[in-house]
Amino acid sequence: MALPKRIVKETERLMSEPVPGISAVPHEDNLRYFDVEIHGPSGSPYEGEPPDNLRLRAANYMHTPFRGVFKLELFLTDDYPMVPPKIRFLTKIYHPNVDKLGRICLDVLKNNWSPALQIRTILLSIQALLGAPNPDDPLAADVAKDWKEDENRAIATAKEWTSKYAVPESK
Amino acid sequence: MCDICCDDDEGLQSFAMKCGHRYCVNCYRHYLTQKIREEGEAARIQCPAEGCSRIIDARSLDLLVTPELSGRYQELLNRTYVEDKDTLKWCPAPDCENAVECGIKKKELDKVVPTVACACGYRFCFGCILSDHQPAPCELVKRWLKKCADDSETANWISANTKECPKCNSTIEKNGGCNHMTCRKCKHEFCWMCMGLWSEHGTSWYNCNRFEEKSGTDARDAQAKSRVSLERYLHYYNRYANHEQSARLDKDMYTKTEKKMVQLQSASGMSWIEVQYLNSASQALQTCRQTLKWTYAFAFYLARNNLTEIFEDNQKDLELAVENLSEMFEKPIAELADSKLKVDIMDKTSYCNKRRLILLQDTAENLANGMSFKL
Numbered sequence: 001m002a003l004p005k006r007i008v009k010e011t012e013r014l015m016s017e018p019v020p021g022i023s024a025v026p027h028e029d030n031l032r033y034f035d036v037e038i039h040g041p042s043g044s045p046y047e048g049e050p051p052d053n054l055r056l057r058a059a060n061y062m063h064t065p066f067r068g069v070f071k072l073e074l075f076l077t078d079d080y081p082m083v084p085p086k087i088r089f090l091t092k093i094y095h096p097n098v099d100k101l102g103r104i105c106l107d108v109l110k111n112n113w114s115p116a117l118q119i120r121t122i123l124l125s126i127q128a129l130l131g132a133p134n135p136d137d138p139l140a141a142d143v144a145k146d147w148k149e150d151e152n153r154a155i156a157t158a159k160e161w162t163s164k165y166a167v168p169e170s171k
Numbered sequence: 172m173c174d175i176c177c178d179d180d181e182g183l184q185s186f187a188m189k190c191g192h193r194y195c196v197n198c199y200r201h202y203l204t205q206k207i208r209e210e211g212e213a214a215r216i217q218c219p220a221e222g223c224s225r226i227i228d229a230r231s232l233d234l235l236v237t238p239e240l241s242g243r244y245q246e247l248l249n250r251t252y253v254e255d256k257d258t259l260k261w262c263p264a265p266d267c268e269n270a271v272e273c274g275i276k277k278k279e280l281d282k283v284v285p286t287v288a289c290a291c292g293y294r295f296c297f298g299c300i301l302s303d304h305q306p307a308p309c310e311l312v313k314r315w316l317k318k319c320a321d322d323s324e325t326a327n328w329i330s331a332n333t334k335e336c337p338k339c340n341s342t343i344e345k346n347g348g349c350n351h352m353t354c355r356k357c358k359h360e361f362c363w364m365c366m367g368l369w370s371e372h373g374t375s376w377y378n379c380n381r382f383e384e385k386s387g388t389d390a391r392d393a394q395a396k397s398r399v400s401l402e403r404y405l406h407y408y409n410r411y412a413n414h415e416q417s418a419r420l421d422k423d424m425y426t427k428t429e430k431k432m433v434q435l436q437s438a439s440g441m442s443w444i445e446v447q448y449l450n451s452a453s454q455a456l457q458t459c460r461q462t463l464k465w466t467y468a469f470a471f472y473l474a475r476n477n478l479t480e481i482f483e484d485n486q487k488d489l490e491l492a493v494e495n496l497s498e499m500f501e502k503p504i505a506e507l508a509d510s511k512l513k514v515d516i517m518d519k520t521s522y523c524n525k526r527r528l529i530l531l532q533d534t535a536e537n538l539a540n541g542m543s544f545k546l
Contacts, residue, residue, distance in 0.1 A: 009177040081175055082205040114221040115175045115202055
């Protein structure tokens with residue numbers, strides 16, 4: 001089946017005007033399947049820290065802070081854009097709205113999906129979710145519980161997981 | 172250009188509602204198909220634009236979709252209409268497509284048992300959608316069913332297999348070993364056979380022959396007392412379950428009889444209409460047993476006062492009448508052909524129905540006057 005115009009246009013735009021802190025690249029053999037990377041928003045526990053040996057030098061580059069980099073996979077089904085894209089985290093993340101399998105609890109991925117939304121808007125929503133975890137509407141019940149009982153400790157755990165798992169691959 | 176499919180061909184047909192969000196007809200159609208067919212939505216389908224809460228009205232919908240889809244849409248619309256309205260409920264009988272209207276208010280449910288009959292013949296309670304449970308009010312039925320689901324098997328088992336420690340009343344299961352029991356909780360030592368103090372057994376260990384000893388008698392009395400509430404529950408539960416079971420058997424009996432009646436019709440020359448009295452009898456047995464069943468749940472929670480006796484008399488009369496009818500009903504075919512028995516069955520049938528109504532009227536009156544329950 002030929003790739004619908006809508007997907008072609010979206011892909012083109014993702015390439016030509018990428019969203020800051022977000023990248024989405026389709027697989028060559030399956031243009032409906034995207035490798036996604038989202039940078040943890042600054043000021044959030046998912047921001048990440050530079051590796052020890054870079055810390056000194058990093059001080060000189062405060063305007064480009066190191067970020068936690070989260071990998072996700074995104075798939076556009078045949079019914080897209082009538083149904084939302086399928087998306088999940090591949091990088092382990094400690095977040096009340098993301099479960100062990102990386103599935104995400106987000107309204108625009110479920111009942112608030114509209115065909116007028118796009119891949120870029122969804123990815124922005126996910127980035128925003130990283131900046132504002134919502135333990136009152138949890139998917140990972142145990143994480144949400146920690147979050148409510150001792151927010152500081154939960155944030156510390158989230159930071160720890162970020163520096164452990166969400167590290168950019170060395171190029 | 173259509174924002175959904177990004178198509179920008181010339182002459183592309185598009186559609187927009189008053190909100191002005193314009194998309195091509197094709198995308199609109201796909202969108203509606205998805206919503207109606209896959210998500211089962213109807214009355215709340217919004218404009219496809221993000222965050223636009225304009226509902227797609229029936230007229231726009233008819234313009235856009237195939238007649239088949241708009242049929243499904245109507246169906247869903249009716250469903251939401253009934254579901255959203257407090258005075259309407261779907262009949263819960265299998266394959267029945269009717270909705271029933273009843274003006275009962277939620278707060279009246281402790282005083283009335285709003286039983287309705289659907290045109291399909293199924294009778295159910297409008298308050299909780301369970302099958303007819305007169306005379307017991309919904310709240311009581313809910314408690315009873317929960318109690319039975321939680322307790323009946325457990326209670327039976329406890330009654331059959333355990334005893335309580337004579338000192339601290341902990342329930343104890345003896346799953347082996349000798350009769351010398353030491354309570355895990357209070358360390359009380361007693362004999363499983365006579366429930367008396369172990370220390371009084373002297374040298375006759377492992378072979379209790381001290382049934383008449385005082386400590387044993389006292390302990391057994393205490394035991395009996397603590398069993399009373401359990402026995403009381405089982406008393407009502409067994410009768411409740413018995414009527415449920417019997418109603419099923421009566422129904423089977425009727426199906427069997429019905430077959431034989433067909434044979435009988437050809438053998439004895441009775442016409443179809445002449446054997447219908449058996450059908451009425453079967454119906455009466457079912458409904459009366461249904462009512463009797465619930466009188467036991469009702470009685471379990473009933474606080475005792477002088478009205479209770481009237482209720483119990485009514486219950487006894489109905490039960491007796493039902494058992495009589497049931498017995499006649501089970502007679503072999505050859506006897507059923509007897510015209511005297513036929514008259515008897517017809518009389519008993521109407522008597523049962525009458526007793527049932529009397530019982531229900533009496534309880535309904537008492538309920539409305541604020542009957543008290545021990546919940």
